[in-house]
Amino acid sequence: MNLAMPPAFPSVKSRHVAVVGAGAAGLVAARELRREGHSVVVFERGNEVGGTWVYTPRVEPDPLGIDPTRPIVHTSLYSSLRTNLPREVMGFTDFPFITLAGENRDPRRFPGHREVLMYLKDFAREFEVKEMVRFETEVVKVWILENGKWKVRSKKTIFFNNENNDHYNADIDNINKSEVELDDEIYDAVVVCNGHHTEPRIAEIPGINLWPGKQMHSHNYRVPESFTDQVVILIGSSSSAVDICRDVAGVAKEVHVASRSVAHETYTKQPGYDNLWIHSMIDAAHEDGTVVFQNGKVVLADVIMHCTGYKYQFPFLDTNGIVTVDDNRLGPLYKHVFPPALAPWLSFIGIPWKIAPFPLFEFQSKWIAGVLSGRITLPSQKEMMEDIKAFYSTLEASGVPKRYTHKMGESQFEYNNWLAAQCGCQGIEKWRKQIYLAASANKHLRPDTYRDEWEDHDLVLEAHEDFVKYTS
Numbered sequence: 203m204n205l206a207m208p209p210a211f212p213s214v215k216s217r218h219v220a221v222v223g224a225g226a227a228g229l230v231a232a233r234e235l236r237r238e239g240h241s242v243v244v245f246e247r248g249n250e251v252g253g254t255w256v257y258t259p260r261v262e263p264d265p266l267g268i269d270p271t272r273p274i275v276h277t278s279l280y281s282s283l284r285t286n287l288p289r290e291v292m293g294f295t296d297f298p299f300i301t302l303a304g305e306n307r308d309p310r311r312f313p314g315h316r317e318v319l320m321y322l323k324d325f326a327r328e329f330e331v332k333e334m335v336r337f338e339t340e341v342v343k344v345w346i347l348e349n350g351k352w353k354v355r356s357k358k359t360i361f362f363n364n365e366n367n368d369h370y371n372a373d374i375d376n377i378n379k380s381e382v383e384l385d386d387e388i389y390d391a392v393v394v395c396n397g398h399h400t401e402p403r404i405a406e407i408p409g410i411n412l413w414p415g416k417q418m419h420s421h422n423y424r425v426p427e428s429f430t431d432q433v434v435i436l437i438g439s440s441s442s443a444v445d446i447c448r449d450v451a452g453v454a455k456e457v458h459v460a461s462r463s464v465a466h467e468t469y470t471k472q473p474g475y476d477n478l479w480i481h482s483m484i485d486a487a488h489e490d491g492t493v494v495f496q497n498g499k500v501v502l503a504d505v506i507m508h509c510t511g512y513k514y515q516f517p518f519l520d521t522n523g524i525v526t527v528d529d530n531r532l533g534p535l536y537k538h539v540f541p542p543a544l545a546p547w548l549s550f551i552g553i554p555w556k557i558a559p560f561p562l563f564e565f566q567s568k569w570i571a572g573v574l575s576g577r578i579t580l581p582s583q584k585e586m587m588e589d590i591k592a593f594y595s596t597l598e599a600s601g602v603p604k605r606y607t608h609k610m611g612e613s614q615f616e617y618n619n620w621l622a623a624q625c626g627c628q629g630i631e632k633w634r635k636q637i638y639l640a641a642s643a644n645k646h647l648r649p650d651t652y653r654d655e656w657e658d659h660d661l662v663l664e665a666h667e668d669f670v671k672y673t674s
């Protein structure tokens with residue numbers, strides 16, 4: 203060993219770290235990185251913390267979201283949205299998402315979206331995270347330098363207030379922009395927390411180019427009023443599709459849901475509704491405005507709404523092709539976090555889906571923070587690549603499509619516990635897993651009422667007994 207060369211990690215070391223995004227992932231990342239002794243700058247292009255939970259009635263000008271030059275509205279929330287997870291499961295592990303007194307608070311177990319934003323703001327205040335955030339500052343380019351450091355180029359986002367004192371983003375409202383100010387800075391590491399519910403995925407429909415109706419993606423759905431007396435086709439069967447079809451059925455003439463997860467011949471009326479039908483997928487759309495389903499039914503429709511999910515996108519990230527997105531697989535990533543060739547200096551938080559996001563973000567953040575300081579050791583680059591290859595082979599052998607690489611479901615608990623073991627901290631609470639599973643089953647059983655009727659009262663009690671150690 204050359205004694206003149208310092209070892210990679212002489213001891214637990216403080217790094218200068220850039221975090222991209224101040225949503226739930228960026229907030230907890232910032233907290234954990236600072237706890238570990240790193241110096242942290244969080245870049246946030248919006249003007250408040252909370253990411254996707256910052257609701258706005260505004261939508262993008264391109265309703266399908268396919269124009270790459272369109273101005274971006276980050277959130278995909280609709281006005282009526284209530285959480286699809288119970289609050290005990292949703293919260294960070296040491297900052298329970300409990301009901302707080304106050305006239306502006308929503309006490310429900312599955313609260314409205316505003317309550318989640320208030321919780322994230324409470325979190326940011328409690329752990330003094332806001333002071334690390336540079337608001338209205340968008341990261342436009344991130345790249346690695348020859349010396350292994352990272353250059354982060356950012357630009358100030360221009361906001362202004364109109365006569366009603368609403369806050370507008372100049373990009374979105376196409377306001378004349380003054381000179382764009384770019385700023386370049388050097389960091390030891392970059393943690394990417396930019397969210398993945400903004401770039402729409404669109405279903406492919408034969409004949410759609412000639413179909414004369416209106417198409418949109420659920421990213422641009424806010425309220426049902428504009429669908430009054432219309433015939434609406436919704437594609438998808440995710441939580442958003444389940445909510446939005448009911449929202450729209452309240453005003454529309456007919457709502458037809460095309461679902462990939464039902465049998466070919468399916469054609470059923472949704473119990474409790476006289477204008478909501480479930481079909482198998484769309485076969486083709488035609489010039490005369492009709493849409494034909496695989497079950498043979500023909501519907502003359504005004505609107506097709508794609509509730510078909512989102513794509514990972516990192517327009518600012520230049521890794522020389524080391525990290526790529528292929529059919530919604532972001533890779534190669536060791537344990538969905540570190541690209542081996544760039545580890546630990548580049549990492550991603552929040553890539554897994556079908557999860558309880560906040561606690562998973564918290565475990566990933568602790569791991570990244572500990573690895574960056576040298577307290578936790580990663581396997582060699584070669585070993586990490588082998589682990590990734592083995593993971594891909596397992597997916598392939600089980601017939602899991604590439605686009606489901608980051609889908610977790612029940613395996614999230616094992617994953618969280620693996621991360622916790624790396625960090626030497628407590629794993630996920632047993633009750634959290636049990637409540638998650640009970641809530642999923644209840645949602646399946648009672649899609650219309652699962653947010654207000656449940657049977658896991660004993661587990662809720664257990665969670666609250668556990669919370670006392672953080673709230674007393």
Ligand code: FAD
Nearest residue numbers: 223225226227246247253254285286340341396397399552
């Ligand atoms: P985001 O919240 O999207 O935050 C990313 C942040 O990065 C944003 O603030 C954005 O402005 C910023 N950003 C992006 N690019 C840049 C850039 N280049 N420069 C600077 N800043 C940038 N989860 C639950 O737990 N329960 C639920 O009930 C639930 N319901 C959901 C319903 C819908 C409709 C959607 C879309 C999601 C839902 N989720 C739910 C998942 C939700 O996405 C996560 O809870 C979580 O908020 C994601 O946090 P994030 O920080 O990864 O991303």
